[in-house]
Amino acid sequence: MHPGIRTHRRRLLRGLAAAAIAVPLVLGAAACGDDEGGGSTSDPNAPVRLSVFYWGSEARAKLTEDALNAYKAKHPNVDFEVTWQANQGYADKLATLAAGGDVPDLFALDDNMLADFATRNVTADLTEYKGGKIDVSKFPPSLVEYGMVDGKLVGISAGENTQGLVYNKTLLTKNGLPEPTTGQTWEQHIDWAAQVAAKTKVPGTQDPSADYKAFWVWIRQQGKDLYSGKELGFTADDLAKWFTLWKGARDKGATPTPDIIHEGNVTDISKQLVVTGKAGTSWVWANQMPELKKNTKDELGVVAYPGDPSGQWARSSMYWSVARGSDKKDAAVDVINFLVNDQEAVNILGTDRGLPSNIDLRTAFASTVSDPNMKLSIQVENDLASKFGKAPQVPPKGHSTFRSELVKAAENVQFGRATPEKAAADLIAVVQPKLG
Known part of the structure; x- marks a missing residue:
């Protein structure tokens, strides 16, 4: 584990097969406050600690940690406080954090949660970053649209699925x-x-x-x-x-x-x-x-x-969202942009959260895949892309x-x-x- 990344997790009772892995929420740099504006320090090299929260398996945790390590190698001033758990209970835990004003700077959602947390004013509106700090120009249009709630861009697709x-x-x-x-x-x-x-x-x-x-x-x-x-x-x-x-x-x-x-x-x-x-x-x-x-x-x-x-349709399998109250939005947004638009990150994460959202990087990644089953799933979805509806x-x-x-x-x-x-x-x- 990289010294700048602290990862927390614990095992639940063996009988809870659907939630075999979970973590205590120890978010020393969790976001709070009500400021809706963008912002972080004006000095891009100043030390930043970002709290990150998502769900998944141990395999996903390893891939995510590797990708964040790759980001940190390029941005040594950024540290991460990472927390992850099984899907079961994730939304409830995030809701508890939101109720306490302690939302992580960067967190994962899916389409079962996005509108719920957006209407609670938990998620930041990322529209101002679109085309700037977040490039979605290589995404299928529907992946971008599928991250919008009430006209606000509240989630950036971590991967495409159908x-x-x-x-x-x-x-x-x-x-x-x-x-x-x-x-x-x-x-x-x-x-x-x-x-x-x-x-x-x-x-x-x-x-x-x-x-x-x-x-x-x-x-x-x-x-x-x-x-x-x-x-x-x-x-x-x-x-x-x-x-x-x-x-x-x-x-x-x-x-x-x-x-x-x-x-x-x-x-x-x-x-x-x-x-x-x-x-x-x-x-x-x-x-x-x-x-x-x-x-x-x-x-x-x-x-x-x-x-x-x-x-x-091209469905977003998962979104990355930023806390509305975070005072580190710029840094969190930059991490998201790296995870979805950097070839190194895309190659590390693979198809764990779906096919890479960036079509160009997806094509480059697909050429490196050796698993015939993964190749087939990528091929089928790419073939369907021309047939997808809105x-x-x-x-x-x-x-x-x-x-x-x-x-x-x-x-x-x-x-x-x-x-x-x-x-x-x-x-x-x-x-x-x-x-x-």
Whole structure:
């Protein structure tokens, strides 16, 4: 560890598998105050200590530390107080820090948190830095747009991602079955999955009716969207049609049984059904394919979700944001610019937070990749780039409620506890009041 970087972490109880690593928040240089203006010292060489907070695995922590070390090698006056933890509980911890006026100078968010923390005035508006201290000219436009809330640029994309349908290529090849393709309709995908199940006795596809990513793509392909401002962008009838589509798939034997579907809904990426042999496909993010491959000897493939690929978009997998009350905004912004626009940093971080946001640096990085699975995930997303639709709005506060209620509603249908219509109406009634 570099002497200028202090990293804090601790292990939770072994039983908390979803939150295997966490850290105490010891932020000796945490930000506070209400100043919205930019600023730090006028002397660019004056000593600066920046507090940094993010979530991730030990592998991500090592990559991030290496990248910050690379920054420090070029800016020896800058020290970092780094804190990281598992995803579970991260938003709650950040909210606690915000309530106490002790927000880290630089911190990570995703689209489940961005609008929430922006509307609480936790995040700084970085618009004034755009085109200056932060260069986003090489980013896909939708990645920049997807970091805006109420007209303010509050997050800089740490990486690009999109939905990916990962399938067991070995299973298909061994049984002389065709591979799924980008552009096949949802009905064609279900028929294909039923064919796989009939030939291999392995359900062709995980049932994604509880997966917000899959529903989001499908509803966009219907000419609607997940949200319209602070309202849901779809009706109960739309959602009932989605549940009915997958009821038909279950009736055809194209998906696993409800208990196995539930297992796929609640497990982490290392135990998705495509690698445990309980389904021929899993519905994930495209950049997760290499991580899935680590957990199976079978060859995997990845394509877009079914339907018109313009329903997908260049999604920011994670953002870097700056504390609104930080008196070190200039320094924090400079670190962000380094992490996303410096080839050395990009090569260090790789695809851990998604494909590099800077297209030019992504291309250069891709030429250095030796892992065939990482190469494939990069290729698939690059191929889809010309087909992407316009990015949706950042989900409003309450998005996490929708995600949890979708799982509950979908499983109520799967287990026969509710009709598609009843489950959809119940979800609307619970979620809509939570948005804002």
